[in-house]
Amino acid sequence: MSVTVFIQGRNGVTRWQPSKRWLLLPIILMATGTGIYQYSTERFANQQAKVDENKQLRQQQKQQVVELKTATETQLASLVTHVAKLQAKITRLEALGQQVAQNNLLDDQFDFSTEVGIGGLSEIGNGVELSQLIDEMNKLASRIDNNNVQLSLLETVASNLHIDEERYISGRPIDKGWLSSPYGLRNDPFSGRRTMHKGIDFAGKEGADVTATAAGVVTWSGRMLGYGELVEIDHGNGLRTRYGHNKSLSVNVGDVVAKGDKIASMGSTGRSTGPHVHYEVLRGKQQIDPQKYVYRKAS
Template structure:
């Protein structure tokens, strides 16, 4: 089969008979066009997929930013709350320090008059500068350290002012009761012989409070021959007091007691005829007459 093409020109009709390769050209063009179209479609699909993926990433990043912002605001809110707590603590610390200074007549030597920070934002955590917040916290910490140092010094000074008063032995070792036996020679209640009584006895109801007559450190708390259940307190400067025949003891060796603290309850343990407290005062290990300590004024 052959195809003849007649072409009309100026010089007449020209006959052209194409070969088989010319018949394949349209088919090749169709195949090439189809391939190009398919390639374009694939590229478009890939680009669209890339756009969709980028959009998802942007949404994820946007969500992460929102979450980070929320977490940051929460952390800032916690920091603001912490600063407020520090402000409240330092306000109480300054008030306590001023009161202690006033009570000890030393207000002119310690400055606790600095104005404490008050107020704040309506919406906590908003419009907060982190650097400013950190500076505020550092400032508060510095103020707390300074006031703690002043209070420590003030406490030392105050203790030194009152330690002699607290260690000053005076008064009776009971809150209720009466003098039943004085210091000195007496007839022994068990043998009837004339013996030296090296303390003062205060009688009362069993279980009544026995109190320290001065501040000090407990050096004995337990049973001792003749004394029964005994408490001994060291007051310094070579002075000690003893409280014997107790029913029960309220302190242990090593305890620090203040003047007037309850140290035992009255009893009749040891060499005793009834509920009472055998009270002794020792100077450098030797019993002395407690009367001058019992009946002297309570302060220097």
């Protein structure tokens, strides 16, 4: 098939018969345009999908930032509350220390009165910077350390004020009972011979409490030849007391006991004829008559 084209010009009609290539040109142009259109459409769709994806990602990130901010504010509010509680506890600690110092007439040497006034915002956590909060916590830690040092010194001083009273040996090592054998020469209950009795015996009910006659440190708690179950307490200044023939012991070597503390239960262990406490007072390594300590008034 052939196509003939007649073109009217000034010089007349011109005849032009295109070849088959010219006939294929419109088809090629149409196919090319269709391909370009499809490519552009796909590219636009891909770009739109990426835009939508980025938009969704930004929305997620924005939500995460909001959640992180909320969590941070909650934690900060919790820290502020914790600091407020610490401040309140320190205030009570300072008040207690000041009271103890006044009771012992030492308030002029120990100052617990600084920075006791505490204030705060009406809404907990609002307007508080983390650096500010950390600084406040560091100040609290410093105040706690300072107060602990002062209270330790105060405790030592207060203890020293009363240590002489506690170490003052007086009274009997039992609440109920009677003096069954005094200090000095006596007939030995086993051999009948005249021997030196280097302590005082207090008879009573088996299992009754045996108490310290003064404060001190336990230097012996266990069995000793002749004494049975024995407790020995060092009261300082070269003075010691011994409590023998016990049924059981309530203290260990190294324990610090106060005047009147239970140290044992009355028994009849060792060289004994019945339930009693053999009570001795030693100055240095020598037993002395404990009677003057037993019957003197407590300081």
